[in-house]
Amino acid sequence: MTKGRVLIVAGSDSGGGAGIQADIKTVTALGGFAMTAITALTAQNTLGVHGLLPIPPDFIRRQIEVVMDDLGADCIKIGMLGDVATIAAVADALRDLAPGVPVVLDPVMVAKGGHALLAESAVEALTQRLLPMASVVTPNLPEAAALTGLPMKSVEDMESAAAALRHLGAQAVLLKGGHLESDTVTDVLATATSVERFSADRIATRHTHGTGCTTASAIAAGLAQGQDLRRSVLRARAYVRAAIAAAPGFGAGHGPLGHGVTVDVDRADLGGFVS
Secondary structure (H helix, E strand, C coil), X not given: CCCCEEEEEEEEECCCCCHHHHHHHHHHHCCXXXXXXXXXXXXXXXXXXXXXXXXXXHHHHHHHHHHXXXXXXXXXXXXXXXXXXXXXXXXXXXXXXXXXXXXXXXXXXXXXXXXXCCCHHHHHHHHHHHHHHCCEECCEHHHHHHHHCXXXXXXXXXXXXXXXXXXXXXXXXXXXXXXXXXXXXXXXXXXXXXXXXXEEECCCCCCCECHHHHHHHHHHHHHHCCCCHHHHHHHHXXXXXXXXXXXXXXXXXXXXXXXXXXXXXXXXXXCCCCC
């Protein structure tokens, strides 16, 4: 297995639980090498986002350019983008500078505390420009509903939405079911050849800040290291569950995960999590 170079295109979380900080911790914990192109700065803690400063699109492209020119990447993970101009800059940069590199797209729209992280006007741009580039897209239920316009009230609805997202251009979809009202959490993995459900008991905890970022980055690390998508997803789920169990208990709101855990995917309990 190669070490795996992952270029992360996402926003910064000053509280360290999500965004670039969670991405770097995750890729590092799983044995990969993390690089970044930061799209925005946030003043953020476990209680929410208290300020946001976008990075100019031309500088986002410059970050991608210099990393690809010198270090290269085995996989690219995309997180928070924010607006149409940023989406266009990232899509153009990937087309020009990273053709053929696998892309894990986490369509970040709303922070755990409810703060909007993607302009409503940018949803169409995300769908048209980046979904067709995605080796796998990893939405939660509200994000999938926004992208497809479909209801999200059952696992069957999730499978319909996953098919719709594939029809929009994504090669594969990991649709996370943590928002369904159930003691069991079910995620749906849809590819060109199969649709698979992963189910397990819900973990009762408020320490779930950054689970979406962590999941996508863990998948990206696996793909960068030469794993196939299914094994990358299995390891990502095992890692996130272990990280939730190891949460340090910091903060008065949605606390961060314990990213410094190790997992053996062949022996792990592949349980569910709130995404």
